[in-house]
Amino acid sequence: MRRAAVAVATGAMAVSLAACGSADKADGGSGSSSSSAAKGDNIRIGLLLPENQTARYEKFDRPLIEAKIKELTNNKATIDYNNAKQDANLQAQQVDTMITNKVDVLILDAVDAKAVKNSVQKAVDAGIKVVAYDRLAEGPISAYTSFDNVSVGKTQGEALLAALGGKAKSGQIVMMNGSVTDPNAAMFKKGAHSVIDGKVKVGKEYDTKEWKPENANANMEAAISALGKNKIVGVYSANDGMAGGIITALKAAGINVPVTGQDAELAAVQRIVAGEQFMSVYKPYAPEAAAAAEMAVALAQGKTLDSIAKDKVDSGSAKAIPSVLVPVTSLTKDNVNDTVLKDGVYTYDEICGGKYKSACEKAGVKQ
Structure with missing residues (x-):
């Protein structure tokens, strides 16, 4: 596996991508959960990617995210993975499976950012924090990373x-x-x-x-x-x-x-x-993947995202979501x-x- 040697880049200015309707402030893990913290490196993270039409997801995103999670947890984390193959209904079923498997955090790249809202809510209701990856999913997500x-x-x-x-x-x-x-x-x-x-x-x-x-x-x-x-x-x-x-x-x-x-x-x-x-x-996938992994591990361990996510982004259903936005060339x-x-x-x-x-x-x- 090749890894692009690029540092994670973040901006200092808050970015608003959408701010329509009423929205709640995102839960960026500012509070610490003793049960999460007690898990240490023995955490379970779900990873759901949207499709395989584009070569990047299986060639870059998945291996980079998985490798970073393993690195951050001394190879102790369990990673559950699925690709929705551009099927929003299939992805909803995959979220249900992640809930059944009791993952601690879900990294989610949505097939349909609006349709996935109910699935995000179900995961959060089950005590699972959601990191939106690459696409800004609707619902009470805790963190987000993508490119500008x-x-x-x-x-x-x-x-x-x-x-x-x-x-x-x-x-x-x-x-x-x-x-x-x-x-x-x-x-x-x-x-x-x-x-x-x-x-x-x-x-x-x-x-x-x-x-x-x-x-x-x-x-x-x-x-x-x-x-x-x-x-x-x-x-x-x-x-x-x-x-x-x-x-x-x-x-x-x-x-x-x-x-x-x-x-x-x-x-x-x-x-x-x-x-x-x-x-x-x-688009250097390494810093985007690293940011997703770092935020997911921190949330699973009950830590804050203050040192990772320097940006804030609004979706249609959440405000001030802790975010990492990566520049492009x-x-x-x-x-x-x-x-x-x-x-x-x-x-x-x-x-x-x-x-x-x-x-x-x-x-x-x-x-």
């Missing part, structure tokens, strides 16, 4: 405008946003629009069901048909998986325009090196060496093997 998701969208929008240059006004772009069940998708979308609105015309915009590449591919084919292939100057794609489906549709139509992405998936890095995809957003062919290679996310041979060797040489990717 509005900044992700801004980074994508800025990169797309830079790639378009003087061509920004010469045609239209297609926006391929993420799933409406993922609150992060709305933040990516908001950030991107804050940068591109008024600077380029959006010809077609889609909220792509379940983040699936095949759905993005179908949407892109529809956009090409509606707009005409000579009218499209660029594509905003909210993540790399969808970018792959989009690029397949563009190639089939004989279109070569800048396409954004997110997650720095291996296939995307290779497309970037080869000039097929303009950029991705590199725009990944292009110019900084592959200084990001995913330097941090050990991928090796040179993984990126530059086979047909990508000559492209890597041209792009200056070094062993």
Whole structure:
């Protein structure tokens, strides 16, 4: 397992991501439970991840979180794991199983941030604290860690405008946003629009069901048909998986325009090196995973989060949630060496093997 050597970064300024309706202040574990503290390192932590369509969850998030929990507990913690495979109903059943198994804390990356609210409440009613991971789940969660998701969208929008240059006004772009069940998708979308609105015309915009590449591919084919292939100057794609489906549709139509992405998936890095995809957003998973593990262990042991979570975030149902927000980097062919290679996310041979060797040489990717 490779671990990106990046320190956990936190901001000093409180961030409000949503503050609608009435909400209670989150329980960040400020009180100490003698029963929790008595457990020491012999704790049980549940980990629920949302899907396996995106490569990151099984390749990075799960092993990084599990390794950090083991490190923090001298290898004594028990970890119960499940992946919901993009099924909100299945994830609700998995939460029930975690409650039955009497985990001390649940790290939850929600398939549907709103639908999971009742499950979060059930867990809390059973005495289980919930750490929302990567997506801001509704309900009485005790802690949250993710990336600065509005900044992700801004980074994508800025990169797309830079790639378009003087061509920004010469045609239209297609926006391929993420799933409406993922609150992060709305933040990516908001950030991107804050940068591109008024600077380029959006010809077609889609909220792509379940983040699936095949759905993005179908949407892109529809956009090409509606707009005409000579009218499209660029594509905003909210993540790399969808970018792959989009690029397949563009190639089939004989279109070569800048396409954004997110997650720095291996296939995307290779497309970037080869000039097929303009950029991705590199999100160092190690600090996000470490923050989730640290908060979960602290809560399970009855400790406060004061030294871990320096940010505060509001959801639609909780206020002042102790949070860790991790910054991101725009990944292009110019900084592959200084990001995913330097941090050990991928090796040179993984990126530059086979047909990508000559492209890597041209792009200056070094062993």
